[in-house]
Amino acid sequence: MRPYLARIDIFPVKSLDGVSVAEATVLGSGALAGDRTYALFDSQGHVINGKRNAVIHQLRSTFSKDGEWITLASAGNDSPSSFHLQQQRLELETWLADYFQQPITLQENCELGFPDDTQAVGPTVVSTASLQAVADWYDITLEESRRRFRTNLEIDGVPPFWEDQLFSADGSPVQFTIGDVVLAGINPCQRCIVPTRDALTGEATPGFQKTFIQQRTAALPDWAPPQRFNHFYKLAVNTNIASQGGKRLNVGDGVSVI
Structure with missing residues (x-):
């Protein structure tokens, strides 16, 4: 495997459409500049x-x-x-x-934005393969899967749910690098009702959560700590970035778990 940062999405206005960018600057808070500002x-x-x-x-x-x-x-x-x-x-x-x-x-809020998880305010991380796997469960496109889950950083060159190794069994942060930025994986991202709907029309997908939980449970990789899942309606990883304001993440950067 040669993991690399394949895509960066920021969401200038929380809950509205995102923007795909080639690079993103880390703020002093650990959030990405322009994301949910x-x-x-x-x-x-x-x-x-x-x-x-x-x-x-x-x-x-x-x-x-x-x-x-x-x-x-x-x-x-x-x-x-x-x-x-x-x-x-x-x-x-x-x-x-x-x-x-x-x-x-x-x-x-130019310094922090309006994150969902105020204890892990860094960018959310997911793999391209995970988004594709979820898309296959529902016979939707990869782009629709992206729109539904609204994740910041997408890692390619890895298998589905590779990102499940970026949080630990005991809750301690897992450090990994993207380029020269050190991130700390905190917890799997709990999902709400939003991904159950078509991202462009709002039409609900019947049985979305039930299907997701069944498939996610069956596909849980060996490296995922199961005790961190009080339920399996979770996808992607919440992170923190400490004391690295001004550094940049770039599409194409290599990714390594420390």
Whole structure:
């Protein structure tokens, strides 16, 4: 095996579409620059995401190369709208409020972003082979599998579920390198309702979780510590990156477990 970083995806606005990039800078917090920098909130202070708002699946978003502009289009709307994330914040929030039919505010955190796991704020890691294996379970494309699981770093040159060795049986961090960046694998990523739905339409896949758990259990590799799975609806690994702000991850970087 010659593991390497095959793909980097960042998600500028939490729960909206991602962007594939050739390189990513590590922030002082250990998060990736530009990843989940923004998030949408309702009037009660709750994050607007796919767990609570299935209509978000039908909202398409693209971003300018400098990350300063967002273009939004909703299903059935042939007229996309573009907004400067800083200078047109009010107009953007008004457009989103109309789409979600409730008041929306856009919040920003440039140092940490808005991670799901606040104890492991680094990029999530998965192998290409794992995403393909899951795609085969449901007869969907690899790209659809990527869209459903929304992982940051994709490792190729390895077998399915190779990443299950990046967390330990006793919960201690597992160190590995991507290029000259040292990451610490913390825990397998627990999944929510979002992957059960078509990423573009929001249509639910019947029996998704049941099938996933059955297949994941059967496919659990020898190197995976089973005691870290209180259930098997888990895919990818949550990480931390300590004291390496300014370093870069690049597509093509080699990957090694220390």
